[in-house]
Amino acid sequence: MKKRCGVGLILAFWMLIPFLGIAQASSPVVLPPSNSEYLLLDKGLQYRITKAINSMYNFDFPTAERDFAVIMYQYPEHPLPDFLMALGYWWRIEVDVTNTRYDNIFLQYLDRANEKAERIFDENPKNKEAAFFLAAGYGFQGRLYSERKSWTKATFAGKNALKYMELSRGEEEFNPELLLGDALFNYFSVWIPEEYPLLRPVMALFPKGNKQLGLQQLETVASNAFYTRVEAQYFLFRLYASMENRPYDALRISEYLHGKFPNNPYFHRSYARHLYTVGRWTESVRQSQEILDRIDAKQTGYESNSGRYAAFYIAEYNYRVGNKAEAKKYYLKTVAYGEESESQESGYYLHSLIQLGKIETEAKNKAQARKYFDRVKKYAKRKHPAHKEARDFIKKNKL
The missing domain is CATH 1.25.40.10 (Tetratricopeptide repeat domain)
Structure with missing residues (x-):
């Protein structure tokens, strides 16, 4: 775990996405459309995304991508569908991060999502949803660049992710999902310089965190969030297993995730490991x-x-x-x-x-x-x- 955390977790892991954990609702309730101007807060669309992302987490990519393509057809100028397509490729990468086969298509979808979000943001700098997508998109870029040891690109992406995360604050309904970003930042911004003293000058460029607070926030997201619950659980079992010396908690979470997504090889091997x-x-x-x-x-x-x-x-x-x-x-x-x-x-x-x-x-x-x-x-x-x-x-x- 420590080798993979390195600079990558310094710059980008805290900055994920609003809906990675949407699959946690096994029997979601269909709610009427939201009056919000933001597509992310449309309850009917949330229900449809839930089913698609359930398929993605379970490595049924053809089913997931058919649903993502429908959303892309309906909302061609919105960053959401391109971002969802990128997610599917990230999970292909996550199984073996040394394999670069999917890097280009993953980055292409992220670039398209970022471009669409930037157009919306340029037209209305107060649009919290556009800032939210830009934070997520740059965060994922930084995450990949750090795995590839492209430190300059990772640093640029990480700083942009933080900038847009700050700009996305203020929409109350987004706050539970933004807590995942805060949690990961608080934890790793302290953990990284503790474990990698040579990187302290890099971390000095970022705000000061609080590792214990970060862990508490991550546990809160894993228990209470709608959109980001599964992703928070993913990070928690890794922290419990490799950094916090809580192997039984790591097992509990990985057992749940493998049971819910039995065809996800990452969750499967993590369960076997724990x-x-x-x-x-x-x-x-x-x-x-x-x-x-x-x-x-x-x-x-x-x-x-x-x-x-x-x-x-x-x-x-x-x-x-x-x-x-x-x-x-x-x-x-x-x-x-x-x-x-x-x-x-x-x-x-x-x-x-x-x-x-x-x-x-x-x-x-x-x-x-x-x-x-x-x-x-x-x-x-x-x-x-x-x-x-x-x-x-x-x-x-x-x-």
Whole structure:
């Protein structure tokens, strides 16, 4: 988690969107159209978006995009439909952020949404909805640019996102959704300089946050918001698991999200991971095997990155119970998936090589064992714990 947070979370994660979490309403009530001038506050449209985004979260992109296309036809000058299309591509990216296949089309839809929002804003600088879309659009741009280590672009996008977030304030009905942006900003603007001291000069360009307040705000959004509940839950289980040392809370949320969106591979592998973390290993193995089966079946969104996670949990379980043959089989799968997704520096990949080296050493296959440890030394930085473990094991066992 920490590697991915980096500068990306400094600049952009707090700035998401008003309706990512709209799918939380499983049986929404159809309300009469709003008298507001803002399309986002049209209750009838909210209901239609709910169904479409439910499909998007569940990785049924054809269904979601047909609904988004209808909205685009009905509101060709409004940023909403282009923004929704971008969301679908963001979730494709989120499954494996190292894959750049969808970057261009994602940015194209965001650019179109931003252009339409800017036209509305230029005509009426008091239009809160236009400012809201610009904040969201620039936020997502910054989020991607930070993943790609395009720091200058990420900084520009992040500052624009903050500017438009401030300009979007004042519409009472938007306030619960804006709280997600406040929450993420408050948390990460403190957490980032604590964990990355070299980035303190960058963070000095932004307002001062409050990490504990940010966490409280995020919990409030996750419990009470309409539009942003699911996205807040997504961030909460990541924070609980990796930063707040609350693994059971992370499991609770990921279990809910996987149950609601069973075909979302990100939620699926997160659920398997959190089961493993709290010691519910047989359940984790069951979920992990289902992930591998879905990869074999070429189910949408299930790919090598998810396979690396799933194979590792199965391997670790078998190693713990003394089934070295099965452990070796799944450590090899972890390594293969890691190479397919070009994740050779990941902890799961490196640890799998170490375990394979130990298994081969026990089997008196020292030459093969040495090859595995040499690969650890090749891909791990010298200060990485895996590199030290490999060096020490080679020395101790005279490989």
